[in-house]
Amino acid sequence: MARQGGGGAQEGNPIGYNMTPKAPGTGRPQPLPPEVPGPVDKISPMQLNYIGNQSIASASGRTLPVIDPSDGLAFDELQRSDAADIDAAVSAARDCFEHTWHKVSAAERGRLLYRLSQKVAEHVDELALLEQRDCGKPVKQARADALALVRYFEFYAGACDKLHGETIPYQDGYSVFTWREPHGVTGHIVPWNYPMQIFGRSVGGALAAGNCCVVKPAEDACLSLIRVAQLAAEAGFPPGALNIVTGLGQEVGEALARHPGIDHISFTGSPRIGTLIQQVAAERHCPVTLELGGKSPQIVFADADLNAAIPVLINAIVQNSGQTCSAGSRVLIEQSIYEPLLERLGHAFESLRVGPAAMDLDLGPLIRQTQQQRVWDFLSDAHVAGIPMVAQGVVVDEAPQAGFYQAPTLLRDVPVDHRLAQDEVFGPVLAAMSFRDEDEAVALANATHFGLVAGIWTENGARQFRMAKRVKSGQVFINNYGAGGGVELPFGGVKSSGYGREKGFEALYGFTTLKTVAVKHG
Secondary structure, three states: OOOOOOOOOOOOOOOOOOOOOOOOOOOOOOOOOOOOOOHHHHHOOOOOEEHHHHHHHHOOOOOOEEEEEEEEEEEEEOOOOHHHHHHHHHHHHHHHHHHHHHHOOHHHHHHHHHHHHHHHHHHHHHHHHHHHHHHHHHHHHHHHHHHHHHHHHHHHHHHHOOOOOEEOOOOOOOEEEEEEEEEEEEEEEEEOOHHHHHHHHHHHHHHOOOOEEEEEOOOOOHHHHHHHHHHHHOOOOOOOOOOEEEOOHHHHHHHOOOHOOOOOOEEEEEEHHHHHHHHHHHHOOOOOOOOOOOOEEEEEEEEEEEEHHHHHHHHHHHHHHHHHOOOOOOOEEOOOOOHHHHHHHHHHHHHHHEEHHOOOOOOOOOHHHHHHHHHHHHHHHHHOOOEEEEEOOOOOOOOOOOOOOOEEEEEEOOOOOHHHHHHHOOOEEEEEEEOOOOOHHHHHOOOOOOOEEEEEEEHHHHEEEEEHHHOOEEEEOOOOOOOOOOOOEEOOOOOOHHEOOOOEEEHHHEEEEEEEEEEEEO
């Protein structure tokens, strides 16, 4: 079968949807539903950097527009900062670390992080609305992200005073032990797809370990993080412990990565930029933690519980409009159930609806026009290669033409060497392919340069463990995918998906250095 929602093909979007949504029978764009009143009014006329617990304009005075992905219109401005602003933020962080923060006990750091978690909990609706408008997230997704941030700070609040060293048996007359020390000032480059969640897993762990932080959010998604930094000051964090500097990656991100006052860099983004970050950091031997995306497989065997699997398979590719590093963007299906499962997945895709964030549908818009074009380019290549489309969801008529929408799309029989099977689309596009046996399933799963997450669906217990061992990825989920977010679960990849771990207790090791102390006492 081949189904398609919305209108026909258009220039630049050969197998897309109707790019000019209209109100039925009017020929005019359908207006959006009314804005939710209240917290959105708190968005200031101009968002400033937050350095040393103060709102500060950029040294250059330049700004960037804040675009609402739902309608493509600017509604605010951000600071277009540069190296001078990074230098100010690093200086504030260094001063705080040297004179204040290192004197704060682990228990007190935990209390501060817990107070911050409570502050965030009190402002969930406000933060969710900022995220909704800034990133185009449906209401339920934006709210889930804010609640996840609460949980990150709760978790790391409890972990602060649990970071222990060890004693080491050694020669007679010696006592040897280790302890963990913070790096000092850590730099965090946070992407636009999950700003609050990635901020929580990165900055939460760094603060818990005793570091002071300088954060560069993606220029497309800054508003919620600026607000969280303000809440941190209200919670009692000293000036300089947490600093936010906004701007373009090539201006602010590079300045942060190159700054000699940064002792550790945490970066989430593309492999290409991750390589540049490593090269810059290597010049001064600065350690880095990298999470660089994935092309994650969901492997479905004939004995799987398909009723349980199908909703998870769908959610894993359409959540956040497919703009998820761990998206299950490939579904590998055992040959004997390939056709019936594709039929069921196709019906599920047809029911999906895409629209403005405020409508709280299955999917919101993509973050920006260039991301929309990227998805169209992948679909165009698939069309030229003759890759069949199974089904597509629908962009609702109420979606403004200038918004950055993409109907979720299911494609089948995708060749293993096609870019659709190899590269990260970062959009709601699911590539299906079949396999004959375990060996072929493993070969297909491992046939990309990524290795972030994998899902395995089978009721065979022995197969579950065989597959988990053979698939090359940082996380493996069996008969589930994502485990509900799992703040406690270490997260990171292998191969081109990066190295180092965030989330869970394991993250604290990356944000500290190990010191060995040997005492000779005779």
